[in-house]
Amino acid sequence: MDLDDSDKRILRALQTQPELTMRELADVTGLSHSPCWRRLQRLQADGAITPRRFVIDPEAVGYEILAFCFVKISHHQRDRLRAFEDAVAQVPAVMQCYSLSGEYDYVLQVIAASVRDYEATVKNALVELPNVQSINTSFTLKRVKHSLNVPI
Amino acid sequence: MDLDDSDKRILRALQTQPELTMRELADVTGLSHSPCWRRLQRLQADGAITPRRFVIDPEAVGYEILAFCFVKISHHQRDRLRAFEDAVAQVPAVMQCYSLSGEYDYVLQVIAASVRDYEATVKNALVELPNVQSINTSFTLKRVKHSLNVPI
DNA sequence: GAAACAAGGTCGCTATTGCTGACCTTGTTC
DNA sequence: GAACAAGGTCAGCAATAGCGACCTTGTTTC
Incomplete structure (x- = not known):
């Protein structure tokens, strides 16, 4: 644009x-x-901006955990990838998901109320996603910056 | 809350x-x-929600590159960490920065218009941040999910 | 059981605002 | 100089946000 x-x-x-x-x-x-x-x-x-909206701060509403979750998948055929992507997008705790170059196939940004809650999310939602081979979690300790402002 | x-x-x-x-x-x-x-x-x-606002889509305004940038720092004394954190928060291309447990100290989410632009950002802004030891980039290939909606 | 308190409900009001249309002006391109 | 794109001007209206005052209900406290 x-x-x-x-x-x-x-x-x-x-x-x-x-x-x-x-x-x-x-x-x-x-x-x-x-x-x-x-x-x-x-x-x-044109989709450059969303409708005017309120944005909720996950920390302020009780999500104490934010983790990056690195996923390897089993099969790399196009339709198998699609299956994973469609399913992961449906998981509410997954705020972001990107496919990656390099060692891992996808990185997920996942929020949870507690470590216990996080464990439940991984166990019940993430490892059950289609085509997942392995999941590797990296916990964040502190939010240093989280901006919605794109440099223009 | x-x-x-x-x-x-x-x-x-x-x-x-x-x-x-x-x-x-x-x-x-x-x-x-x-x-x-x-x-x-x-x-x-209470800070649970921001003021009502328009949110700009980086992809739609020409940021083709989104990379995760893993940073190791040199010195872990409290004030040296502060120096890095304060400085990284000032870099417009850095949308997010979290401190991490494990191998790396920080992960940055960085946007750039192109690979060339990304390289310039890393060279001119990121490696020049105080207290940086090494930077390791992982490029995203595709945005699968990017949501502002927190499960409530 | 009376008093105090918190939260929701009702009603009403006004200046502001979003949103639009019609039409004119300016500058640029072909 | 014709055509076109973009901005400017003006006018208007219904909807809206943003209150404030006061009443009602339900719960807790003594």
């Missing part, structure tokens, strides 16, 4: 001042409110 | 239907609008 300077100013303002009204957004981006609003619509339609 | 059933219903509704108005939110959570609104204020004040 191509973003010109006005788009970038809009996106920057949305990130740094999320609570701006549409009129204020137009002001700080140096546009008048109609074209600003048209651009915002376009950015949403 | 303690969440009762009403809080949980509110949080669930906010995640699954981000575009509800306050009145609709009250309806679907089975509260009337005043107490619902009071709870929402409290959840925000």
